[in-house]
Amino acid sequence: MSHTMNRREFIKIAGVGASSLAFATPLFDFSKGEVLAPDTHPGMYSKRTPTYCEICFWKCAGWVHTNEAGNIWKITGHEDDPHSNGRLCPRGTGGVGMYNDEDRLKTPLIRTGKRGSQTFREASWDEAFEYIADGLKKIAEEHGPECVALFTHGSGGTYFGDMLKAYGSNNIAAPSYAQCRGPREVGFISTYGEGVQSPERVDIRDTRCLVLIGSHFGENMHNGPVQEISQATGKGASIITVDPRFSTVASKSKFWLPIKPATDLALLLAWMHVIIYEGLYDKEYVEKYTYGFEDLKAHVAGMTPEWAYGITTIKPEQIRATAREMANASPRVIIHPGRHVTWYGDDTQRLRAVAILNAILGSWGRRGGYYYPEKVSFKSYPHPPFPKPKRTWKDAYPGQYKLAGLALASGICDATVPTTERDCSFKGWIVNGTNLIHTLPNQENTLKAIDALDLMVVIDTMPMEITGYADVILPECTYLERYDSIRVSPHREPTIALRMPAAEPKYNTKPAWWMAKGIAEKLGLGHYLPWKNIEEKLDWELKQVGTSLQEMKRIGVKKFEREYDDLYPMEDLADFEFNTNTGKIELYSTAMEDEGYDPLPKYTHHEEPPYGYYRLNYGRAPMHTFSRTANNPNLTDLMDENSVWVNPKVAKGWDLKNDQYVWLENQDGVITKTPIKVRVTERIRFDSVFVVHGFGHTNRHLSRANGRGASDADLITRVHTDPVMGGTGMRGNFVTFRFEAGEEVSS
Numbered sequence: 018m019s020h021t022m023n024r025r026e027f028i029k030i031a032g033v034g035a036s037s038l039a040f041a042t043p044l045f046d047f048s049k050g051e052v053l054a055p056d057t058h059p060g061m062y063s064k065r066t067p068t069y070c071e072i073c074f075w076k077c078a079g080w081v082h083t084n085e086a087g088n089i090w091k092i093t094g095h096e097d098d099p100h101s102n103g104r105l106c107p108r109g110t111g112g113v114g115m116y117n118d119e120d121r122l123k124t125p126l127i128r129t130g131k132r133g134s135q136t137f138r139e140a141s142w143d144e145a146f147e148y149i150a151d152g153l154k155k156i157a158e159e160h161g162p163e164c165v166a167l168f169t170h171g172s173g174g175t176y177f178g179d180m181l182k183a184y185g186s187n188n189i190a191a192p193s194y195a196q197c198r199g200p201r202e203v204g205f206i207s208t209y210g211e212g213v214q215s216p217e218r219v220d221i222r223d224t225r226c227l228v229l230i231g232s233h234f235g236e237n238m239h240n241g242p243v244q245e246i247s248q249a250t251g252k253g254a255s256i257i258t259v260d261p262r263f264s265t266v267a268s269k270s271k272f273w274l275p276i277k278p279a280t281d282l283a284l285l286l287a288w289m290h291v292i293i294y295e296g297l298y299d300k301e302y303v304e305k306y307t308y309g310f311e312d313l314k315a316h317v318a319g320m321t322p323e324w325a326y327g328i329t330t331i332k333p334e335q336i337r338a339t340a341r342e343m344a345n346a347s348p349r350v351i352i353h354p355g356r357h358v359t360w361y362g363d364d365t366q367r368l369r370a371v372a373i374l375n376a377i378l379g380s381w382g383r384r385g386g387y388y389y390p391e392k393v394s395f396k397s398y399p400h401p402p403f404p405k406p407k408r409t410w411k412d413a414y415p416g417q418y419k420l421a422g423l424a425l426a427s428g429i430c431d432a433t434v435p436t437t438e439r440d441c442s443f444k445g446w447i448v449n450g451t452n453l454i455h456t457l458p459n460q461e462n463t464l465k466a467i468d469a470l471d472l473m474v475v476i477d478t479m480p481m482e483i484t485g486y487a488d489v490i491l492p493e494c495t496y497l498e499r500y501d502s503i504r505v506s507p508h509r510e511p512t513i514a515l516r517m518p519a520a521e522p523k524y525n526t527k528p529a530w531w532m533a534k535g536i537a538e539k540l541g542l543g544h545y546l547p548w549k550n551i552e553e554k555l556d557w558e559l560k561q562v563g564t565s566l567q568e569m570k571r572i573g574v575k576k577f578e579r580e581y582d583d584l585y586p587m588e589d590l591a592d593f594e595f596n597t598n599t600g601k602i603e604l605y606s607t608a609m610e611d612e613g614y615d616p617l618p619k620y621t622h623h624e625e626p627p628y629g630y631y632r633l634n635y636g637r638a639p640m641h642t643f644s645r646t647a648n649n650p651n652l653t654d655l656m657d658e659n660s661v662w663v664n665p666k667v668a669k670g671w672d673l674k675n676d677q678y679v680w681l682e683n684q685d686g687v688i689t690k691t692p693i694k695v696r697v698t699e700r701i702r703f704d705s706v707f708v709v710h711g712f713g714h715t716n717r718h719l720s721r722a723n724g725r726g727a728s729d730a731d732l733i734t735r736v737h738t739d740p741v742m743g744g745t746g747m748r749g750n751f752v753t754f755r756f757e758a759g760e761e762v763s764s
């Protein structure tokens with residue numbers, strides 16, 4: 018029997034019934050979506066090895082099953098893992114497709130033609146490392162090592178990060194900050210002195226009311242919350258969804274508020290108004306824990322539901338009814354902070370408003386609200402202290418983005434484009450597991466930056482848009498073929514998980530730790546990564562917490578006792594000092610005030626689409642994770658292109674028909690590189706269109722993804738940068754329809 022699953026077998030394992038597949042993806046039924054079929058192939062496998070999933074950043078722990086021939090044939094969830102509870106989402110199950118993808122990068126490549134011309138020659142690992150080390154040494158001599166940056170999203174980043182720090186730079190940026198959850202962390206830290214973290218510390222399981230502002234769970238398939246939403250609604254919890262689009266979860270909600278895009282802050286302030294002026298807030302909690310309540314009360318005095326109606330198009334009685342719904346559930350209510358929150362440039366302030374609303378309802382530190390997670394404190398293998406860099410990316414932005422807690426991927430990109438204002442720009446990029454061309458807004462700017470580089474190294478598993486611009490491409494083996502760092506993430510119970518190889522790496526591919534160590538050695542910096550191999554490193558680290566590599570290979574996931582027995586420290590109003598300037602939950606933020614930002618969130622008006630244009634809205638589909646899965650044979654089988662959602666009124670005006678292909682053109686005259694299918698649907702407002710991110714690839718080596726669907730990233734040329742922390746607001750772009758292709762883009 019072949020070890021590669023056919024479509025029917027795959028669907029069976031993913032638990033996606035044929036009937037739910039008959040619906041378009043957004044109707045994915047998450048109540049039974051991720052249930053595993055029992056082992057239907059007795060005797061089919063001889064072995065299972067532990068892993069954690071790399072298909073998205075929820076990092077579910079699971080088991081990789083290999084058959085007698087040593088081939089991987091399925092992946093299942095790990096029953097002891099709080100991220101997966103024994104069940105994987107369809108993407109996680111489909112991870113096998115990543116291993117089997119015949120388009121994978123197969124050997125190191127060195128560029129031979131012009132940058133971006135996609136002409137490479139095969140190289141040995143030694144040759145590739147030599148090339149990289151030479152390039153890095155030259156940059157260090159001419160400009161200083163601080164002119165090299167690492168962009169990373171994914172597990173291997175730790176190793177390349179250590180290599181970079183040993184070299185003398187700490188410019189390490191992940192797009193999951195400035196293009197994703199950065200504003201949320203800053204908004205919550207400035208309110209509670211702590212961030213939301215990942216996995217989010219929301220106690221959905223025990224909530225009575227879940228408020229989702231944009232967060233489109235069910236399409237956003239993060240496993241834990243999707244499962245907990247089913248649990249909570251099963252116990253009678255209500256959901257309030259605020260979304261201009263009728264999302265999957267909107268269809269399961271008691272209230273759906275189809276808000277006018279870009280106006281959420283007005284709704285949040287009006288909710289505060291109702292809750293405060295109707296006396297519905299948690300008075301004891303507010304009294305005991307918060308700072309600045311009277312200021313907040315005065316601030317929202319005029320922000321009535323009638324005021325907000327004019328802005329949001331949500332009727333005053335709807336605003337009141339939903340505010341009361343939350344208050345009735347209080348403190349077991351969650352105004353969910355969302356995850357991808359870089360929308361309009363005032364995102365930290367919007368997330369501050371979310372944080373404040375939770376505080377006045379007393380949900381932080383309470384059951385059914387926000388819990389206090391714990392993680393295993395994990396020592397890493399000893400190494401000499403890294404040299405101290407003389408400069409960091411922040412020096413490029415004096416007086417700006419003062420509350421940014423992590424490096425900005427977009428900030429480093431901008432500081433790579435040479436200008437006369439800066440005396441030094443970035444000269445070298447190491448790009449690991451992030452397809453920056455589709456990930457950063459403003460592609461033209463990204464390409465300008467790349468063009469100015471002396472060295473660009475890309476570590477990836479697949480030939481993507483970004484690999485096309487590399488000087489050196491290092492092919493990583495997939496997560497199913499390698500060890501990585503131990504997963505240590507905060508949860509209700511501290512838990513660790515092991516990833517180990519379930520099969521030999523295919524082709525001439527290698528794991529990140531091996532590459533980082535090899536490059537460090539070529540640079541004469543091998544002593545900073547002093548372990549012989551990863552097994553030795555992991556075993557040493559695991560022994561510090563009372564386990565071992567041998568034990569973890571057997572059990573995969575290990576739970577630890579909590580150090581503090583305080584999952585809900587504010588449940589009974591016990592004394593608590595918050596890590597803020599005042600030691601209180603700061604409704605009025607002194608940290609924001611000290612840095613010159615508004616201490617209380619204000620509504621600001623955002624530009625609306627001009628006549629004939631529609632706001633470009635984007636999101637997720639349950640079967641895909643952006644670029645990561647674009648070419649995955651199991652997942653392209655389930656969804657192989659995206660479509661543009663168009664309201665029937667708009668479709669009529671433009672005479673658009675279902676399944677017709679069009680191009681989208683934005684306010685700056687930029688046209689999608691590829692055409693996209695029209696989907697006429699009432700589920701989107703007349704002022705917006707919606708596309709799923711992750712399609713419209715142009716790398717011709719992607720046999721399944723190339724030219725399928727269109728990319729929202731092509732159209733995000735306008736960026737509204739958050740002054741507080743540098744997040745890139747990407748939803749202020751407007752598009753119109755075109756019936757022919759733009760001019761061929763030269764590369």
Ligand SMILES: Nc1nc2c(c(=O)[nH]1)N[C@H]1C(S)=C(S)[C@@H](COP(=O)(O)OP(=O)(O)OC[C@H]3O[C@@H](n4cnc5c(=O)[nH]c(N)nc54)[C@H](O)[C@@H]3O)O[C@H]1N2
Pocket residue numbers: 073074197198230231232233234236237238239259260261262264276277278279280281355356357358360634635636637638639640641642643707748
């Ligand atoms: N299947 C799958 N799941 C994923 C991912 C994936 O790629 N695939 N990616 C993961 C990652 S990295 C992240 S960050 C999360 C992102 O997931 P979320 O945090 O849920 O993403 P958002 O972009 O906040 O939400 C998208 C929704 O916001 C709505 N929206 C657009 N504009 C507005 C507005 O002005 N106001 C309001 N209220 N809503 C608006 C859209 O209609 C859409 O339904 O998903 C994660 N889960």
Ligand SMILES: Nc1nc2c(c(=O)[nH]1)N[C@H]1C(S)=C(S)[C@@H](COP(=O)(O)OP(=O)(O)OC[C@H]3O[C@@H](n4cnc5c(=O)[nH]c(N)nc54)[C@H](O)[C@@H]3O)O[C@H]1N2
Pocket residue numbers: 071170171173192193196197356357449450451452453455456457458476477478479481493494495496635636642643644645646710729730733747
């Ligand atoms: N236009 C637009 N831009 C966005 C978003 C959006 O919705 N629309 N979403 C934003 C959000 S929320 C986020 S989190 C970011 C995500 O942005 P990215 O993390 O850049 O996401 P991907 O585009 O999936 O890039 C993943 C890359 O990693 C590679 N890869 C996969 N597995 C491995 C591996 O094991 N090892 C290595 N070395 N490489 C691997 C894939 O082949 C791919 O090239 O994008 C942000 N940018």
Ligand code: SF4
Pocket residue numbers: 070071072073074075076077101104105106107108109110238239240241
């Ligand atoms: S949610 Fe799905 S894709 Fe993400 S880690 Fe879990 S199984 Fe993998």
Ligand SMILES: [Mo]
Pocket residue numbers: 193196197198356357
């Ligand atoms: Mo994200």
